[in-house]
Amino acid sequence: MNTITEPSPLTITDISQGQKIAFIGCGNMAKAIINGLVASGWPAKQIIASNPSNDKLIPLANQLAIATTNNNLEAAGFADIIILAVKPQKLTQVCQQLAKVDLSKKLLISVAAGYKSEKIAEHLGQTPPIIRAMPNTPAFIQCGASGLFATSQVNEQHKNITVSIFEAVGKISWVSAESHMDVVTAIAGSSPAYIFLMMQAMIEQAVELGLEQQQAFTLVTQAVSGAAQLAQATPEKSLDTLRKEVTSPGGTTAAAITSLIGNQFESIVKQAVTASVKRGQELGNQ
Numbered sequence: 602m603n604t605i606t607e608p609s610p611l612t613i614t615d616i617s618q619g620q621k622i623a624f625i626g627c628g629n630m631a632k633a634i635i636n637g638l639v640a641s642g643w644p645a646k647q648i649i650a651s652n653p654s655n656d657k658l659i660p661l662a663n664q665l666a667i668a669t670t671n672n673n674l675e676a677a678g679f680a681d682i683i684i685l686a687v688k689p690q691k692l693t694q695v696c697q698q699l700a701k702v703d704l705s706k707k708l709l710i711s712v713a714a715g716y717k718s719e720k721i722a723e724h725l726g727q728t729p730p731i732i733r734a735m736p737n738t739p740a741f742i743q744c745g746a747s748g749l750f751a752t753s754q755v756n757e758q759h760k761n762i763t764v765s766i767f768e769a770v771g772k773i774s775w776v777s778a779e780s781h782m783d784v785v786t787a788i789a790g791s792s793p794a795y796i797f798l799m800m801q802a803m804i805e806q807a808v809e810l811g812l813e814q815q816q817a818f819t820l821v822t823q824a825v826s827g828a829a830q831l832a833q834a835t836p837e838k839s840l841d842t843l844r845k846e847v848t849s850p851g852g853t854t855a856a857a858i859t860s861l862i863g864n865q866f867e868s869i870v871k872q873a874v875t876a877s878v879k880r881g882q883e884l885g886n887q
Protein backbone atom coordinates (compact mmCIF):
# COMPACT_ATOMS: atom_id res chain seq x y z
CA MET A 602 0.00 0.00 0.00
CA ASN A 603 1.31 3.42 -0.91
CA THR A 604 1.43 6.03 1.78
CA ILE A 605 0.61 9.54 0.68
CA THR A 606 2.54 12.10 2.64
CA GLU A 607 0.91 15.48 3.05
CA PRO A 608 3.22 18.33 2.02
CA SER A 609 4.77 20.00 5.04
CA PRO A 610 2.80 23.17 5.90
CA LEU A 611 6.14 24.73 6.88
CA THR A 612 8.12 26.69 4.30
CA ILE A 613 11.85 27.29 4.63
CA THR A 614 10.96 30.83 5.70
CA ASP A 615 9.10 29.35 8.69
CA ILE A 616 11.92 26.92 9.37
CA SER A 617 14.50 29.71 9.39
CA GLN A 618 12.46 31.24 12.25
CA GLY A 619 13.66 34.74 11.37
CA GLN A 620 17.17 33.75 12.44
CA LYS A 621 19.87 35.96 10.96
CA ILE A 622 23.10 34.36 9.72
CA ALA A 623 26.50 36.04 9.33
CA PHE A 624 29.28 34.48 7.28
CA ILE A 625 32.72 35.62 8.43
CA GLY A 626 34.88 35.04 5.37
CA CYS A 627 33.19 34.81 2.01
CA GLY A 628 35.32 32.52 -0.11
CA ASN A 629 34.48 29.29 -1.90
CA MET A 630 32.75 27.47 0.95
CA ALA A 631 30.69 30.40 2.23
CA LYS A 632 29.60 31.24 -1.32
CA ALA A 633 28.51 27.64 -1.90
CA ILE A 634 26.41 27.59 1.30
CA ILE A 635 24.92 31.03 0.67
CA ASN A 636 23.93 30.12 -2.91
CA GLY A 637 22.41 26.83 -1.73
CA LEU A 638 20.57 28.52 1.15
CA VAL A 639 19.07 31.26 -1.02
CA ALA A 640 18.12 28.72 -3.73
CA SER A 641 16.33 26.70 -1.05
CA GLY A 642 14.26 29.77 -0.16
CA TRP A 643 16.19 30.97 2.91
CA PRO A 644 15.37 34.72 3.11
CA ALA A 645 18.31 36.68 1.67
CA LYS A 646 17.55 39.59 4.00
CA GLN A 647 18.45 37.31 6.92
CA ILE A 648 21.98 36.70 5.55
CA ILE A 649 25.06 38.91 5.77
CA ALA A 650 28.56 38.10 4.52
CA SER A 651 31.76 39.76 5.70
CA ASN A 652 35.00 39.70 3.74
CA PRO A 653 38.03 42.01 3.55
CA SER A 654 37.93 42.32 -0.24
CA ASN A 655 34.83 43.48 -2.14
CA ASP A 656 35.33 41.42 -5.29
CA LYS A 657 33.76 38.38 -3.62
CA LEU A 658 30.95 40.35 -1.98
CA ILE A 659 29.69 42.42 -4.91
CA PRO A 660 28.35 39.50 -7.01
CA LEU A 661 26.57 38.06 -3.95
CA ALA A 662 24.97 41.39 -3.12
CA ASN A 663 23.94 41.95 -6.75
CA GLN A 664 22.77 38.43 -7.60
CA LEU A 665 21.34 37.18 -4.31
CA ALA A 666 20.49 40.44 -2.55
CA ILE A 667 22.15 39.43 0.70
CA ALA A 668 23.73 42.11 2.91
CA THR A 669 27.52 42.48 2.80
CA THR A 670 30.18 44.24 4.82
CA ASN A 671 33.95 44.46 5.24
CA ASN A 672 33.48 44.64 9.00
CA ASN A 673 33.35 41.31 10.85
CA LEU A 674 32.05 42.97 14.01
CA GLU A 675 29.14 44.54 12.13
CA ALA A 676 28.25 41.13 10.65
CA ALA A 677 28.54 39.42 14.04
CA GLY A 678 26.42 42.11 15.69
CA PHE A 679 23.66 41.66 13.08
CA ALA A 680 23.42 37.89 13.40
CA ASP A 681 21.94 35.22 15.67
CA ILE A 682 24.14 32.59 14.01
CA ILE A 683 27.76 33.29 13.07
CA ILE A 684 29.37 30.96 10.54
CA LEU A 685 33.16 31.10 10.66
CA ALA A 686 34.31 30.44 7.10
CA VAL A 687 37.88 31.70 6.98
CA LYS A 688 40.93 29.49 6.46
CA PRO A 689 42.06 27.72 9.65
CA GLN A 690 45.24 29.85 9.56
CA LYS A 691 43.08 33.03 9.88
CA LEU A 692 40.69 31.71 12.51
CA THR A 693 42.71 32.66 15.61
CA GLN A 694 42.85 36.29 14.46
CA VAL A 695 39.10 36.30 13.67
CA CYS A 696 38.18 34.73 17.04
CA GLN A 697 40.32 37.28 18.89
CA GLN A 698 38.47 40.03 17.02
CA LEU A 699 35.05 38.49 17.84
CA ALA A 700 36.04 38.37 21.52
CA LYS A 701 34.75 41.98 21.61
CA VAL A 702 31.19 40.78 20.84
CA ASP A 703 28.82 39.39 23.50
CA LEU A 704 28.20 35.94 22.03
CA SER A 705 26.18 34.54 24.92
CA LYS A 706 22.90 34.60 22.94
CA LYS A 707 24.43 33.62 19.60
CA LEU A 708 25.33 30.31 18.01
CA LEU A 709 28.78 29.90 16.44
CA ILE A 710 29.30 27.44 13.62
CA SER A 711 32.83 26.85 12.37
CA VAL A 712 33.42 25.16 9.03
CA ALA A 713 37.22 25.36 9.37
CA ALA A 714 39.08 22.10 8.85
CA GLY A 715 40.94 20.76 11.87
CA TYR A 716 40.50 23.78 14.16
CA LYS A 717 39.12 22.50 17.48
CA SER A 718 36.12 24.00 19.26
CA GLU A 719 38.11 24.31 22.49
CA LYS A 720 40.63 26.56 20.72
CA ILE A 721 37.83 28.67 19.23
CA ALA A 722 36.40 29.26 22.72
CA GLU A 723 39.88 29.99 24.11
CA HIS A 724 40.50 32.75 21.54
CA LEU A 725 36.97 34.13 21.90
CA GLY A 726 37.55 34.35 25.66
CA GLN A 727 33.99 33.06 26.19
CA THR A 728 32.12 29.79 25.84
CA PRO A 729 29.17 30.31 23.52
CA PRO A 730 27.45 27.32 21.95
CA ILE A 731 29.77 26.14 19.18
CA ILE A 732 29.01 23.67 16.42
CA ARG A 733 31.65 22.41 14.05
CA ALA A 734 30.35 21.73 10.56
CA MET A 735 32.21 20.18 7.68
CA PRO A 736 30.25 20.81 4.48
CA ASN A 737 31.42 20.55 0.88
CA THR A 738 31.09 22.69 -2.23
CA PRO A 739 28.19 20.72 -3.82
CA ALA A 740 26.18 22.69 -1.23
CA PHE A 741 26.15 25.26 -4.04
CA ILE A 742 23.51 23.16 -5.82
CA GLN A 743 21.94 21.84 -2.59
CA CYS A 744 23.76 18.49 -3.01
CA GLY A 745 26.18 19.01 -0.15
CA ALA A 746 27.25 16.48 2.48
CA SER A 747 27.88 17.97 5.92
CA GLY A 748 29.18 16.38 9.10
CA LEU A 749 28.18 18.16 12.32
CA PHE A 750 29.58 18.10 15.86
CA ALA A 751 27.97 19.89 18.82
CA THR A 752 29.82 21.08 21.92
CA SER A 753 28.26 20.73 25.37
CA GLN A 754 26.86 24.30 25.37
CA VAL A 755 24.67 23.50 22.37
CA ASN A 756 20.96 22.90 23.06
CA GLU A 757 18.22 21.26 20.98
CA GLN A 758 17.12 24.57 19.48
CA HIS A 759 20.67 25.28 18.29
CA LYS A 760 20.86 21.81 16.80
CA ASN A 761 17.52 22.20 15.03
CA ILE A 762 18.45 25.49 13.41
CA THR A 763 21.83 24.07 12.35
CA VAL A 764 20.07 21.09 10.79
CA SER A 765 17.76 23.55 8.95
CA ILE A 766 20.75 25.39 7.50
CA PHE A 767 22.76 22.38 6.39
CA GLU A 768 19.77 20.29 5.27
CA ALA A 769 18.77 23.24 3.09
CA VAL A 770 22.03 22.66 1.18
CA GLY A 771 22.22 18.85 1.24
CA LYS A 772 22.43 15.88 3.60
CA ILE A 773 23.79 15.94 7.14
CA SER A 774 25.24 13.54 9.66
CA TRP A 775 26.06 14.24 13.33
CA VAL A 776 29.22 12.79 14.86
CA SER A 777 29.57 12.27 18.58
CA ALA A 778 33.36 12.73 18.87
CA GLU A 779 35.08 15.88 17.67
CA SER A 780 38.06 13.84 16.45
CA HIS A 781 35.74 12.23 13.88
CA MET A 782 35.41 15.60 12.15
CA ASP A 783 38.84 15.03 10.58
CA VAL A 784 37.51 11.81 9.05
CA VAL A 785 34.37 13.62 7.87
CA THR A 786 36.66 16.22 6.29
CA ALA A 787 38.54 13.51 4.41
CA ILE A 788 35.47 11.71 3.04
CA ALA A 789 33.01 14.60 2.56
CA GLY A 790 34.67 18.05 2.79
CA SER A 791 37.65 17.18 0.59
CA SER A 792 36.34 14.24 -1.41
CA PRO A 793 34.68 16.18 -4.25
CA ALA A 794 38.25 17.11 -5.26
CA TYR A 795 39.24 13.43 -5.49
CA ILE A 796 36.23 12.74 -7.72
CA PHE A 797 36.97 15.80 -9.90
CA LEU A 798 40.54 14.49 -10.36
CA MET A 799 39.30 11.05 -11.35
CA MET A 800 36.75 12.51 -13.78
CA GLN A 801 39.45 14.72 -15.27
CA ALA A 802 41.71 11.72 -15.87
CA MET A 803 38.88 9.74 -17.52
CA ILE A 804 38.00 12.69 -19.77
CA GLU A 805 41.63 13.31 -20.74
CA GLN A 806 42.07 9.69 -21.70
CA ALA A 807 38.80 9.61 -23.65
CA VAL A 808 39.90 12.70 -25.61
CA GLU A 809 43.30 11.10 -26.19
CA LEU A 810 41.44 8.12 -27.64
CA GLY A 811 39.33 10.19 -30.02
CA LEU A 812 36.22 11.56 -28.24
CA GLU A 813 35.32 15.25 -28.22
CA GLN A 814 36.00 17.05 -24.92
CA GLN A 815 32.37 18.07 -24.43
CA GLN A 816 31.11 14.60 -25.31
CA ALA A 817 33.52 13.01 -22.80
CA PHE A 818 32.58 15.57 -20.13
CA THR A 819 28.86 14.85 -20.54
CA LEU A 820 29.32 11.08 -20.44
CA VAL A 821 31.77 11.00 -17.52
CA THR A 822 29.90 13.46 -15.28
CA GLN A 823 26.59 11.70 -15.97
CA ALA A 824 28.14 8.26 -15.28
CA VAL A 825 29.62 9.44 -11.95
CA SER A 826 26.42 11.21 -10.92
CA GLY A 827 24.34 8.18 -12.00
CA ALA A 828 26.56 5.75 -10.09
CA ALA A 829 26.24 7.81 -6.89
CA GLN A 830 22.49 8.16 -7.31
CA LEU A 831 22.07 4.42 -7.98
CA ALA A 832 24.04 3.59 -4.81
CA GLN A 833 21.79 5.94 -2.82
CA ALA A 834 18.59 4.65 -4.41
CA THR A 835 19.37 0.96 -3.79
CA PRO A 836 20.71 0.75 -0.23
CA GLU A 837 19.73 -2.92 -0.14
CA LYS A 838 22.59 -3.60 -2.57
CA SER A 839 26.18 -3.33 -1.40
CA LEU A 840 28.67 -1.33 -3.46
CA ASP A 841 30.33 -4.67 -4.16
CA THR A 842 27.08 -6.01 -5.64
CA LEU A 843 26.55 -2.88 -7.71
CA ARG A 844 30.09 -3.22 -9.08
CA LYS A 845 29.58 -6.91 -9.88
CA GLU A 846 26.37 -6.03 -11.78
CA VAL A 847 28.49 -3.90 -14.14
CA THR A 848 31.32 -6.37 -14.43
CA SER A 849 30.69 -9.14 -16.95
CA PRO A 850 33.15 -12.03 -16.54
CA GLY A 851 35.83 -11.61 -19.16
CA GLY A 852 34.32 -8.27 -20.22
CA THR A 853 35.48 -4.70 -20.55
CA THR A 854 34.80 -3.62 -16.95
CA ALA A 855 36.72 -6.62 -15.62
CA ALA A 856 39.71 -5.49 -17.66
CA ALA A 857 39.54 -1.98 -16.16
CA ILE A 858 38.96 -3.21 -12.59
CA THR A 859 41.85 -5.67 -12.88
CA SER A 860 44.04 -2.77 -14.01
CA LEU A 861 42.85 -0.55 -11.11
CA ILE A 862 43.31 -3.26 -8.47
CA GLY A 863 46.68 -4.27 -9.97
CA ASN A 864 47.77 -0.65 -9.62
CA GLN A 865 46.70 -0.55 -5.94
CA PHE A 866 43.69 1.71 -6.55
CA GLU A 867 41.97 0.93 -3.23
CA SER A 868 45.21 1.32 -1.31
CA ILE A 869 45.90 4.64 -3.06
CA VAL A 870 42.42 5.94 -2.14
CA LYS A 871 42.78 4.77 1.48
CA GLN A 872 46.19 6.45 1.72
CA ALA A 873 44.66 9.68 0.39
CA VAL A 874 41.91 9.57 3.03
CA THR A 875 44.50 8.95 5.75
CA ALA A 876 46.67 11.82 4.44
CA SER A 877 43.68 14.17 4.64
CA VAL A 878 42.84 13.05 8.20
CA LYS A 879 46.48 13.55 9.24
CA ARG A 880 46.52 17.06 7.74
CA GLY A 881 43.31 17.90 9.60
CA GLN A 882 44.96 16.75 12.83
CA GLU A 883 48.04 18.84 12.06
CA LEU A 884 45.90 21.92 11.40
CA GLY A 885 44.18 21.25 14.72
CA ASN A 886 47.50 21.14 16.55
CA GLN A 887 49.00 24.29 15.02
Ligand SMILES: NC(=O)C1=CN([C@@H]2O[C@H](COP(=O)(O)OP(=O)(O)OC[C@H]3O[C@@H](n4cnc5c(N)ncnc54)[C@H](OP(=O)(O)O)[C@@H]3O)[C@@H](O)[C@H]2O)C=CC1
Nearest residue numbers: 626627628629630652654686687688689712713714736790
Ligand atom coordinates in the same frame (compact mmCIF):
# COMPACT_ATOMS: atom_id res chain seq x y z
N1 LIG B 1 36.52 24.87 0.03
C1 LIG B 1 35.95 23.78 0.52
O1 LIG B 1 35.57 22.87 -0.24
C2 LIG B 1 35.73 23.63 1.98
C3 LIG B 1 36.29 24.51 2.89
N2 LIG B 1 36.06 24.35 4.23
C4 LIG B 1 36.61 25.29 5.19
O2 LIG B 1 36.06 26.55 4.89
C5 LIG B 1 36.99 27.56 5.26
C6 LIG B 1 37.13 28.52 4.09
O3 LIG B 1 37.66 27.80 3.00
P1 LIG B 1 37.50 28.33 1.52
O4 LIG B 1 36.18 28.98 1.37
O5 LIG B 1 37.87 27.24 0.65
O6 LIG B 1 38.65 29.44 1.50
P2 LIG B 1 38.71 30.81 0.71
O7 LIG B 1 40.11 31.28 0.73
O8 LIG B 1 38.03 30.64 -0.62
O9 LIG B 1 37.80 31.77 1.62
C7 LIG B 1 38.26 32.35 2.79
C8 LIG B 1 37.78 33.79 2.79
O10 LIG B 1 38.11 34.37 4.03
C9 LIG B 1 38.43 35.72 3.77
N3 LIG B 1 39.19 36.27 4.88
C10 LIG B 1 40.53 36.27 5.10
N4 LIG B 1 40.81 36.89 6.26
C11 LIG B 1 39.62 37.29 6.79
C12 LIG B 1 39.26 37.99 7.97
N5 LIG B 1 40.17 38.38 8.85
N6 LIG B 1 37.95 38.22 8.18
C13 LIG B 1 37.00 37.84 7.28
N7 LIG B 1 37.30 37.18 6.17
C14 LIG B 1 38.59 36.90 5.92
C15 LIG B 1 39.21 35.68 2.47
O11 LIG B 1 39.19 36.94 1.86
P3 LIG B 1 40.30 37.41 0.81
O12 LIG B 1 40.43 36.33 -0.21
O13 LIG B 1 39.78 38.68 0.31
O14 LIG B 1 41.56 37.51 1.65
C16 LIG B 1 38.43 34.63 1.70
O15 LIG B 1 37.42 35.22 0.90
C17 LIG B 1 38.28 26.88 5.63
O16 LIG B 1 38.44 26.90 7.01
C18 LIG B 1 38.11 25.47 5.12
O17 LIG B 1 38.77 24.53 5.94
C19 LIG B 1 35.24 23.35 4.71
C20 LIG B 1 34.68 22.47 3.87
C21 LIG B 1 34.93 22.48 2.44
Ligand SMILES: O=C(O)[C@@H]1CCC=N1
Nearest residue numbers: 713714786790791792
Ligand atom coordinates in the same frame (compact mmCIF):
# COMPACT_ATOMS: atom_id res chain seq x y z
O1 LIG C 1 41.25 21.61 1.67
C1 LIG C 1 40.82 22.02 2.75
O2 LIG C 1 41.58 22.14 3.72
C2 LIG C 1 39.36 22.35 2.88
C3 LIG C 1 38.68 21.52 3.94
C4 LIG C 1 37.84 20.55 3.20
C5 LIG C 1 37.87 21.00 1.82
N1 LIG C 1 38.66 22.01 1.68
